[in-house]
Amino acid sequence: MITPALTAACPKRTSPRTESAALDEATTAWALAARAGDPDAVEHFVRALHRDVLRYVAHLCADPQAVDDLAQETFLRALGSLHRFEGRCSARAWLLSIARRAVIDGYRRASARPRLADRPDWQLAAEHAQPRDLPGFDDGIVLLDLLAALPDERRQAFVLTQLLGLPYAEAAALSGCPEGTVRSRVARARATLAGELELA
Template identity: 80%
Template structure:
């Protein structure tokens, strides 16, 4: 059975880079009070933020609130954004902080359930046409088998689409570490897909970045 691979062509990479430049330009214009730029900035990154917080969050019902919190924080901090990194990486760093803060807040409150359901949130947030999605092999189930740090690196680079350097900035680790984590995550996913007879699904993933498998 055929499973569509994630797009990794040079043309797709160029389009993604151009979009990131536009989004960063909108963020800088929004900082100057351009309301149209604010709307474009939010609209362009809303789905990425939802997908990322769904991946990090244990409560699928909190995803929309966390995404809203992320944008409120970002819009309140735009005056400090100078465009030294892409607006996407900057915003996802804020999203990570919003999720961490929500965990800290929840830690001091009674919990009604200890069953994490981030898997459902990711499945609801992920786009169509990802490996396995259309053929009954849920990507979220495969991702759940990965260690947290490798899953995070894979989601940032292969699903959200951040360059490795910007994923390293979001994760606050060296870029070589991100490459290593993605390579190891990809190897694990390939093995799982191979067991299902569909290992070709991830063959193109990550080809634009060298795989550095370090200890």
């Protein structure tokens, strides 16, 4: 059963970094409780991280139609291997590393067996695949275009730290590189994005 202490771990409104740390603490506690067999903890864990997984997969995946399937596959893999989660890192970092592997496996499957689009109206499908929490549709298109122009490593570092709010150390662990490299990639991504916005 979810205790009030676990539910209270998510603050009402503080700085993004404090909020992110509190979310990490709460989701890790939920993952450990779910591992012990608490069905309420499973629900809290999935709900708390579903949006982060969708956003992360959307930025890694070139196929907008596959985002929901890959996010679902991420949670299926995570729940299937929850018994191995020991809380050595945050549950969010652990889950995003599973999401990354799910996307990579998705690329491998797609390259082995190409799929045709099942929708005749590709423009409508693209509009429906846009994130809904951005200030506006046009702003979302601009942001996605700017992020797509970044090199893969810089985009991944920027998305993990600036959009998903992961600490640099966890982003480094997910990316398989030193923390200083992640900081450098984020700084370069910011400079590139700022330059592009000035030209626009």
